[in-house]
Amino acid sequence: MTTSALRIAVLVPCYNEEAAVATVVADFRKALPTAAIFVYDNNSRDRTVEIARAAGAEVRSERRQGKGHVVRRMFADIDADIYVLVDGDATYDAPSAPRMIDALVNEHLDMVVGFRVDQSVAAYRPGHRTGNWMLTSFLSAVFGQAFKDILSGYRVFSRRFVKSFPVLSDGFEIETELSVHALELALPVTEIETPYYARPEGSFSKLNTWRDGFRILGTILKLYRSEKPLRFFTVIGVFLMLISIGLAIPVIITYLEEGIVPRLPTAVLSMGMMIVAALSISSGLVLDTVTRGRREMKLLAYLSQPAIRKD
Numbered sequence: 001m002t003t004s005a006l007r008i009a010v011l012v013p014c015y016n017e018e019a020a021v022a023t024v025v026a027d028f029r030k031a032l033p034t035a036a037i038f039v040y041d042n043n044s045r046d047r048t049v050e051i052a053r054a055a056g057a058e059v060r061s062e063r064r065q066g067k068g069h070v071v072r073r074m075f076a077d078i079d080a081d082i083y084v085l086v087d088g089d090a091t092y093d094a095p096s097a098p099r100m101i102d103a104l105v106n107e108h109l110d111m112v113v114g115f116r117v118d119q120s121v122a123a124y125r126p127g128h129r130t131g132n133w134m135l136t137s138f139l140s141a142v143f144g145q146a147f148k149d150i151l152s153g154y155r156v157f158s159r160r161f162v163k164s165f166p167v168l169s170d171g172f173e174i175e176t177e178l179s180v181h182a183l184e185l186a187l188p189v190t191e192i193e194t195p196y197y198a199r200p201e202g203s204f205s206k207l208n209t210w211r212d213g214f215r216i217l218g219t220i221l222k223l224y225r226s227e228k229p230l231r232f233f234t235v236i237g238v239f240l241m242l243i244s245i246g247l248a249i250p251v252i253i254t255y256l257e258e259g260i261v262p263r264l265p266t267a268v269l270s271m272g273m274m275i276v277a278a279l280s281i282s283s284g285l286v287l288d289t290v291t292r293g294r295r296e297m298k299l300l301a302y303l304s305q306p307a308i309r310k311d
Contacts, residue, residue: 006308008035008101009080012057012088013070018046020090020200025055027094028086032101038078039088040070048088068169068177075162081308083162087153089199092116096194100156103192105308110161111182111189113147114154116196135217139176142224143183148191150179161187164302173219180223185299229291233284240277244270 010028014021025037039052041061053059062073071085082101086092092114100112132151139150153175161182169177182189225232247270255261 006081006105007079008032008082008084009078010035010037010084010086010097011071011074011078012037012039012052012086013042013067013074014039014044014048014052014088015042016044016046016048017088018044018048018051021048021052021057021088022055023090023200024086024088024094025052025057027090028084028097029056031094031097032084035084036080038074040074042067042070064170066170068167068171068174071174072167075165075167081159083157083159085153085155085157091197091199092154093195093197096154096192097156100192100194103190104156104158107190108188108307109190110158110187111178112156113149113179113189113191114152114194115149115191116152116154117193118196135176135220138217139179139220142220142228143180147179151175154194158308160302160305160307163305164298166298169219171215173215176219177223180220180227181298184227184295185302187302227291227295229287230284233280233287237277237280237284240273240280244273244277247273 010032012021012024012028017024021039025039028035028037037057039048039057039059041049041052041059043061043063043065049059049061060073060077062070074085075083082104084097084101086094086097096114100114103109104112132149136147136150139147151172155175155178164185165178165181167174167177181187247266251261251263251267251270254263261267
């Protein structure tokens, strides 16, 4: 099977994007003439649906608000060999899509991330740039592998990736979850630089720098807890142990010198914290076994899908 014979689906999540959606559909129709373009409306209150349909896209809807819900519906509904996920705000470069798809096929990858290179000052707000850098650095420190742009909304996936990915997020933290899924299963991925443009006039970002930034950070912590429970609960356990020992030392010294325990509440607190520390580490050991089993199930789901063949 040649690359041109592969079934390609362009997935465009939209919410109040009447100023941009026609441009997105037209640009990707030109860049990928054989691809099917699906616009998923997420309760838009403007003319997004009407404009997208007039532009030639197949329009579907997801009533539960949030990008995570939309991506979950897209991945469940659409059957294709290659999936192109792109935000409907006309900030991403459609001509880069063939290059990203070629990399996915020729290098036998499962995800290609469009690493954003801004083309104007207005394209990338300073708060978003700083937040992206902080979250990307934190993710690299936690999971041990670097992405340059974990929050990019421009990605190309293999069928294997899409059909084995259990979408758990509700909102903009979905990009973080996609990155962690690839890291945890050690899937072959890469990043390709793509131009990033300012939004067209009349289009406004739905991303709140602080609110969504904290949500994404919370998602990383939850994923760290669920994917690396032994390390997570061991850190908590060791921290509680150190506090317990710090509280116990004066009590023990007093007992050795005077033969009495004058600060009984401190002794009880110290003992209680040591017990909780031991329970925390034990919980980590048990959950680590559960996580390994769950990871094996996700890997089996991944392997159950056929790999992309270009010939």
